[in-house]
Amino acid sequence: MSFLSDNIRYLRAQKSMSQQKVADELVITRARYSKYEEGASEPPLEVLLRISRFFHVSVDLMISVDLRKVPMQELLKLEDNRILLPIMVDSTTGNNFIEIIPHKARAGYLTGYADPEFIQNLEQISLPFLREGKYRAFPIEGDSMPPHQEGSFVIGGYLERLEDVKDGRTYIVITANEGVVYKRLYRKDKETFELHSDNTFYDPYLVKAYDILEIWEYACSIATEEFMPEDLQEPDAKAMFKEIKYMLNDLAKKVKS
Structure with a gap:
């Protein structure tokens, strides 16, 4: 969780909130939350989920992306799951x-x-x-x-x-x-x-x-290429020719083997 400590410290600063206020919202002690920001310890899953929901940032972004380099205001939030x-x-x-x-x-x-x-x-x-x-x-x-x-x-x-x-x-x-x-x-x-x-x-x-x-x-x-006359063949016929081509290629491989 190399980015987690930096990210939660950054997100808290964006909200202009104290460590005590965030800790109260997460229902943990300030000392415990402080260790997460310092990188001295990592939160268990249930606390990590609470942190994710509080800051409205998905867990995968929280732990794998340096959010300080991301223009957060230009990203879209999904309505229901806060990701x-x-x-x-x-x-x-x-x-x-x-x-x-x-x-x-x-x-x-x-x-x-x-x-x-x-x-x-x-x-x-x-x-x-x-x-x-x-x-x-x-x-x-x-x-x-x-x-x-x-x-x-x-x-x-x-x-x-x-x-x-x-x-x-x-x-x-x-x-x-x-x-x-x-x-x-x-x-x-x-x-x-x-x-x-x-x-x-x-x-x-x-x-x-x-x-x-x-x-x-x-x-x-x-489409990045023009359709050619052979592309306009009847679908069944075209599929049949391709299937024959694959069968011949497969047969050639078996014969060579």
């Missing part, structure tokens, strides 16, 4: 910027998605028809979700509650195991989702709700 979501806002207009996750940063998104400094350094765009809500652009890899080609970007709107996922709609899903994927979702039960590719060559698979770190609902997409 600070690192999405940048135009301080003059109040409109949300759309951060672009480049292909080279896609792998690092799992470690940086909750870090305001990581998000702040991303390229940003603004689309006039996407004003309300929180949006982010993710790069597409592979051919599992035609007609979206590799190199395209899908812009997703942040979904605060998994209960709002609609069967058959497409979403950017971020999990610790799979990373960043773009799939069509179906709810299997209260705790499980089935993720489908529109390219039937790829089998669907299950993801537990508790493994989902973030989920973004499809809002629009940006």
